[in-house]
Amino acid sequence: MNLHTSLEHIKGVGPKTAEQLRLSGLETVRDLVYFLPRKHEDFSIISTIDTLSPGRRTIKARVESVTTKSVRRGMKVTTAVLDDGSGKVQAVWFNQAYRQTQFSDTKQEYFFSGDFEFSYNRYQFTNPSAEKVVDMPVQTDRLLPVYRSIKGLKSQLVRKLLAELRPLLTMIPDTLPDTIVRSEQLASTSEALLGMHFPETQAQVVRARERLAFEELFQLLLASERNKQENAKLLSWPVTFQQSVVKEIVARLPFELTPGQKQVIWEILQDIERQEPMNRMLQGDVGAGKTVVAAVVARQVVSAGHQVAVLAPTEILASQHAKTFATLLEPLGVKVAFLAGSVSKKRREPLLENIENGQAQVVVGTHALLEPSVRFNKLGLVVIDEQHRFGVNQRQKLLDKSERMPHLLAMTATPIPRSLALTVYGELDISIIKQKPANRLPIETEIWSPVSRKQLYQTIDAELAAGRQAYVICRLIDDNPANDTKSVEAEYKKLQNSLFGHRKMGLLHGKMKPGEKEQVMQQFLAHEIDILVSTTVVEVGVDVPNATVMLIEDADQYGLSQLHQLRGRVGRSSHQSYCYLMTSDTKKPTRRLREVEQSNDGFYLAEVDLKLRGPGEIYGRAQHGSLNLQVATLADTELIQRAQRAARAFVRSDANLLQYDQLAEQVARYQRLTTLN
Ligand code: ADP
Ligand code: MG
Secondary structure, three states, rough: OOOEEHHHOOOOOOOHHHHHHHHHHEHHHHHOOOOOOOOEOOOOOOOOOOOOEEEEEEEEEEEEEEEEEEEEOOOOOEEEEEEEOOOOEEEEOOOOOOOOHHHOOOOOOOOOOEEEEEEEEEEEEEEEEEEEEEOOOOOOOEOOOOOOOOOOOOOOHHHHOOOHHHHOOOOOOOOHHHHHHOOOOOOOHHHHHHHHEEEEEEOHHHHHHHHHHHHHHHHHHHHHHHHHHHHHHHHOOOOOHHHHHHHHHHOOOOOOOHHHHHHHHHHHHHOOOEEEEOOOEEEOOOOOOHHHHHHHHHHHHHHOEEEEEEEEOHHHHHHHHHHHHHHHHHHOOOOOOEEOOOOOOOHHHOOOOHHHHHHOOOEEHHHHHHOOOOOOOEEEEEEEEEEOOOOOOHHHHHHOOOOOOEEEEEEHHHOOOHHHHHHHOOOEEEEEEEEOOOOOOOOOEEEOOHHHHHHHHHHHHHHOOOOOOEEEEEOOOOOOEEEEEEEHHHHHHHHHHHOOOOOEEEEEOOOHHHHHHHHHHHHHOOOOOEEEEHHHHHHEEEEOHHHHHHHHHHHOOOHHHHHHHHHHOOOOOOOOEEEEEEEEOOOOOOOHHHHHHHHHOOOHHHHHHHHHOOHHHHHHHHHHHHOOOOOOOOOOOHHHHHHHHHHHHHHHHOHHHOHHHHHHHHHHHHHHHHHHO
């Protein structure tokens, strides 16, 4: 038997079991060996109910009675009374309705393990785990690994199978280079896997986790380093810095650049002087002034005889950028063109021609720019707004349109915590604009409860009376745009029947055609609309300086970074702006909302968001879910730094990655994942 052996060859696995395992992604011995426990329950000390004190506790008890009730918003609460002969205690589970059937047999004895705490006016166990006493493996009487449940199989089975594999675990060769294991003083692969599946002490679990987490991070960071190396092999057009060109455009700006903007422009200009394509991400909080940075750089690139493409995620944003670039660059003789899905066929033909013959020097548009019909003429720079990275596929498309790889500048208002920047975006160089232009007043943010809605409307109406405009963002129902539309329409009606009845209102949602959206945004910009009722489609980039009020309904339903992004739609002029966070019920506001109320710092909020929700929630499951980190957390900056040092050293040494099978395989996977999308 070895790691590649199929699981059906293990004792105790019949065809049915093998099929269930396969459905859960477990096919080989290796899959099972790396099927790591979610946690370990400590059964070394069993308390009796009459002596329980608050904390993480384990008891051995029967279930006397169990009931399940539905409370608000589909939440199910299951309550059980547990009895161990010394006394009785209550246990509560939230949204685990299966507990109701699980505990129907009152004779069965279980170990319950979890937090014994004071809540809802009594001491109780909250969401304890439960293991049948008869199922407990004989050899584990202390730390019990708890595995994710596999559909159709008893929770015991995984433990039994692993027990079969235990002798093999002791012989597994190391998956990391020797030198690294030694210099980082890590547990060996074998030691780590034994420590996860068969720990005798908590210290063994800690050491096992450290090793496995380090390995995951090392793989991820090594993948970044190799992506960087591969990028460096590509050839771009070097753009020589000409002081007079840059000075001219900067002198014509209607404002002074902030020190942060100057610094970043300098970093980019230095980058694009090289033959190796730039691969840089510019982070700057909403309103930090990233567009003008791109425009100054674009001016230099055009002046060196190359084309610039500017890509925006939506048509509204693309057209706004086209206008900004035209305003800044056309007086200097630069030709700016706009291309998006809505551009008519008749206007498209000559436009495509101008792009191909190089007359259009800066081309602003949506992803329509990537279509095969668009051919560039010495494309020197691609600016991507509001997207974190540009995948290999997209880059390949650009390369097909251009003899050389263009320099890439990705701009994002989503502040990315340092740990994520290092791991997930490791192949990008990062520039950050920290300050905002000095003429901005900080936005005042307040949490409101629906009971005071009328008073809030009066406050907002006073702003409208003073000539300002407002956004009202509606409830995020689910991922279904049809439901969003319904909620926007309902909100619109509600506002019309309120004291805002005499105000001009507009409506914006994801189901509208690009042309319709554009029209509404134009009306709002021209102040033909006082209140714009919208879904989160206004989230990115849109700039209406006269709008000073942002009311977000059901604010508790959003993530911190998203609230901060929405808030960034206001505060874009020298008028005082306000952001009102309306809670969905009258309960005490959550810690998350209070963080947004108290901080205007997008980076800080992103760090908090990362801690509270994890990267998958924030940056999209598709991207980060697939990273599939089992043990490492991206919040562990210290380990990330260690892994990064090791990855760099490995790349610099002449070690051959292919010598390490499993490592090479994982690194290749991460390389694909992190350059893709
Ligand atoms: P973002 O970084 O969110 O993309 P924008 O580039 O849209 O920000 O800039 C926001 C607004 O700030 C624009 O109206 C822009 O003209 C203005 N702006 C940019 N830089 C400065 C500056 N240095 N001083 C004053 N206003 C500026
Ligand atoms: Mg922007």
